Amino acid sequence: xxxxxxxxxxxxxxxxxxxxxxxxxxxxxxxxxxxxxxxxxxxxxxxxxxxxxxxxxxxxxxxxxxxxxxxxxxxxxxxxxxxxxxxxxxxxxxxxxxxxxxxxxxxxxxxxxxxxxxxxxxxxxxxxxxxxxxxxxxxxxxxxxxxxxxxxxxxxxxxxxxxxxxxxxxxxxxxxxxxxxxxxxxxxxxxxxxxxxxxxxxxxxxxxxxxxxxxxxxxxxxxxxxxxxxxxxxxxxxxxxxxxxxxxxxxxxxxxxxxx
Amino acid sequence: xxxxxxxxxxxxxxxxxxxxxxxxxxxxxxxxxxxxxxxxxxxxxxxxxxxxxxxxxxxxxxxxxxxxxxxxxxxxxxxxxxxxxxxxxxxxxxxxxxxxxxxxxxxxxxxxxxxxxxxxxxxxxxxxxxxxxxxxxxxxxxxxxxxxxxxxxxxxxxxxxxxxxxxxxxxxxxxxxxxxxxxxxxxxxxxxxxxxxxxxxxxxxxxxxxxxxxxxxxxxxxxxxxxxxxxxxxxxxxxxxxxxxx
Numbered sequence: 001x002x003x004x005x006x007x008x009x010x011x012x013x014x015x016x017x018x019x020x021x022x023x024x025x026x027x028x029x030x031x032x033x034x035x036x037x038x039x040x041x042x043x044x045x046x047x048x049x050x051x052x053x054x055x056x057x058x059x060x061x062x063x064x065x066x067x068x069x070x071x072x073x074x075x076x077x078x079x080x081x082x083x084x085x086x087x088x089x090x091x092x093x094x095x096x097x098x099x100x101x102x103x104x105x106x107x108x109x110x111x112x113x114x115x116x117x118x119x120x121x122x123x124x125x126x127x128x129x130x131x132x133x134x135x136x137x138x139x140x141x142x143x144x145x146x147x148x149x150x151x152x153x154x155x156x157x158x159x160x161x162x163x164x165x166x167x168x169x170x171x172x173x174x175x176x177x178x179x180x181x182x183x184x185x186x187x188x189x190x191x192x193x194x195x196x197x198x199x200x201x202x203x204x205x206x207x208x209x210x211x212x213x214x215x216x217x218x219x220x221x222x223x224x225x226x227x228x229x230x231x232x233x234x235x236x237x238x239x240x241x242x243x244x245x246x247x248x249x250x251x252x253x254x255x256x257x258x259x260x
Numbered sequence: 261x262x263x264x265x266x267x268x269x270x271x272x273x274x275x276x277x278x279x280x281x282x283x284x285x286x287x288x289x290x291x292x293x294x295x296x297x298x299x300x301x302x303x304x305x306x307x308x309x310x311x312x313x314x315x316x317x318x319x320x321x322x323x324x325x326x327x328x329x330x331x332x333x334x335x336x337x338x339x340x341x342x343x344x345x346x347x348x349x350x351x352x353x354x355x356x357x358x359x360x361x362x363x364x365x366x367x368x369x370x371x372x373x374x375x376x377x378x379x380x381x382x383x384x385x386x387x388x389x390x391x392x393x394x395x396x397x398x399x400x401x402x403x404x405x406x407x408x409x410x411x412x413x414x415x416x417x418x419x420x421x422x423x424x425x426x427x428x429x430x431x432x433x434x435x436x437x438x439x440x441x442x443x444x445x446x447x448x449x450x451x452x453x454x455x456x457x458x459x460x461x462x463x464x465x466x467x468x469x470x471x472x473x474x475x476x477x478x479x480x481x482x483x484x485x486x487x488x489x490x491x492x493x494x495x496x497x498x499x500x501x502x503x504x505x506x
Contacts, residue, residue, distance in 0.1 A: 059414045060269050064448050186413055187347045189448075193387030196450045197467055200457020200493075210454055210493070229347075236388050236467065 011046070015157060018042045022164055031227040032188050033195065034218065035168050036067035040140070043161045044069045047154045049142040050122065054130075054165060055088050056138035058189055063088060063138065066192055070211050086113035091127035091139045097159065098127040101149025123147040126155065128162040132169070137185065140165060191229035198232040205242050216245040268414055272298060276418070288422050291394065291415060292319035298415060299408045301380070301396040305329045306419060308392040309344055311468070318392065318423065327374045328397060331367060338367035340395040343381035349413065350381045354401040377401035380409075382416040384423065387453055389468050391423050417447060425475060425485065455489035462500040473499060 022042070025035050040052040053068035087098040087110070100106050101124045106114045117125060124144040129136045140162040142150070150158060169184055195217065202213035220240075221231045234240035272294075276286035279293035288306055295304035303325040306318040314333055320326045332338040339350040342363075352360055355376055360368045371379065378398040384391045394416045396404075404412070452474075460470035474492075477499075478485045491497035 058448065059410050060417065060448075061267070062448055065450075186349075190347045190385055190387065193385075193447075193453050196453035197387045197389075197457040200454035200459075201461055202457075203454075204458040204461035233388065 014046055018046055019164070026168065031221065031229070032168055032184070033066065033191060034221060034228050036165060037218070039161060039165050040067050040069055043140070043142070043158065047142065047150065047158055050145045051143040053141050054138060055141065056185060056189070057092060059186070063092060064189055064192070066188060085110045087125050087127035088139045088141045091129050092136055095129050095131060095136045097129060097155065099149050099155070100125050102147040104147070117143065121145055124149045126150050126158065128159050130162050130166045132166050137166060137169065191232070194229055194232045194236070198235050201235065202242055202245065206246065220245050268411060272411065272415055272418060287426060288419060289319040291419050291422065292321040292325070295321060295396055295415065299396055299404070299412050301404070302399050304394065304396040306392060306394050307332070307340060308423065309390055312390065314341060314344060314393065324375055325397065328371055328376055331370050331374065335366045335370065337364045338371065339364070339379045339381040340393045343383040343393045343395070344390050346383055347385070349383070349409070351404055351409070352379045353403040355379055356401065375399055380404045380412065382412055384416055384420045386420060386424070386447065386471065389471055391420060394419050420447065449486050449489070451493045452485055452489040455492035458492055459499045462498055
């Protein structure tokens with residue numbers, strides 16, 4: 001979890017590659033949901049954390065999971081929805097980073113969260129605010145399987161990545177006004193629902209699990225330079241046969257900067 | 261502030277209750293009655309859609325709103341019709357502008373003639389399912405401020421719940437934070453949407469119908485929608501067999 005000192009050169013390279021890759025993604029009309037997914041994956045790999053998730057606040061004042069590394073996504077979702085406590089919530093309401101390097105001592109602080117996170121195999125947690133001027137629009141939450149927490153160096157990188165996640169919202173179609181940002185976040189939350197519906201359709205139609213369904217959607221979107229939401233909509237209206245999604249059987253091209 | 265969201269929701273429910281006759285629980289009609297006070301507009305209406313088409317009005321706030329609602333259905337265009345298929349709201353600060361007149365050549369002049377200067381339409385969506393549109397108008401041209409836009413988006417969300425799941429929606433209105441955490445607010449729940457997709461394939465129907473079936477079953481069995489959805493996602497329950505749920 002902590003970047004070893006002798007690895008500095010290597011991780012600097014990986015760090016640079018990650019930021020270049022993310023910056024390259026921020027072109028006109030890019031796909032915000034795909035961008036967020038890529039960002040949490042890179043973040044997990046770069047900082048060697050075991051799970052990462054982005055939670056965005058909707059207008060109801062509820063945190064919604066918009067992107068996560070695959071396995072613990074479900075747990076993160078439950079945490080976000082079922083509990084009014086936890087590092088993500090504390091970080092969101094205070095606007096400050098929250099680090100708890102050893103969950104053994106967190107039971108008084110977040111009773112429900114700690115039980116759930118421990119059961120899921122996590123020992124340490126960090127939550128970084130996604131700050132936009134005076135507002136906090138969400139949090140990036142990182143989970144580690146071993147106690148110890150992030151080094152100060154890793155924490156700075158994590159915050160930089162959380163800032164990039166926020167910039168993604170701003171960059172999208174040059175947002176100048178607050179209401180446009182509301183639109184943007186709302187649209188992202190709506191297309192997230194469409195994606196969940198399509199994951200269900202594909203998993204049933206193709207007899208695959210939901211994670212695999214999502215991987216197929218992402219891969220098709222990436223190969224064809226389309227947005228996830230558009231690919232999902234095309235599956236629903238029948239213009240994109242499900243079989244087309246499974247045709248790309250060769251594995252993904254090697255991805256830069258994952259380190260995993 | 262986004263962080264004040266829970267306060268916003270509570271405030272809107274109070275307004276809905278204040279615009280509901282004594283002894284009754286707020287329903288969709290209260291949305292139209294409360295919209296002017298909540299959003300600072302002159303009137304509002306909710307149109308229900310089925311099969312991707314706008315059908316009948318669920319409520320109108322005043323006679324002008326009724327005229328505007330009829331115009332949109334008759335002419336088949338306008339901000340409300342656009343909003344039915346748009347993920348983002350359609351905010352038109354000036355219906356008489358060249359842009360508006362070019363975008364809706366039949367509706368925009370007719371709406372101006374009927375006394376509307378500005379119109380703001382919010383699609384009522386559950387992902388790819390569209391259940392209708394909440395539209396507000398102002399007699400004078402002018403933008404809708406950022407707070408009213410945020411309020412309107414939440415009001416649209418409440419309207420979706422009232423249209424689809426009035427029972428839960430009402431309990432939500434009375435709910436505290438803890439009750440909300442038990443999962444009554446299904447709109448943000450991934451498993452509900454995943455289950456809808458799975459059921460649509462199991463039954464060979466569209467998402468709209470699949471979601472209706474899921475809701476009907478939850479209602480008939482008096483179980484939370486989220487719980488039933490979790491069973492579908494975990495393959496403990498299918499909709500294409502007659503087996504009772506485990």
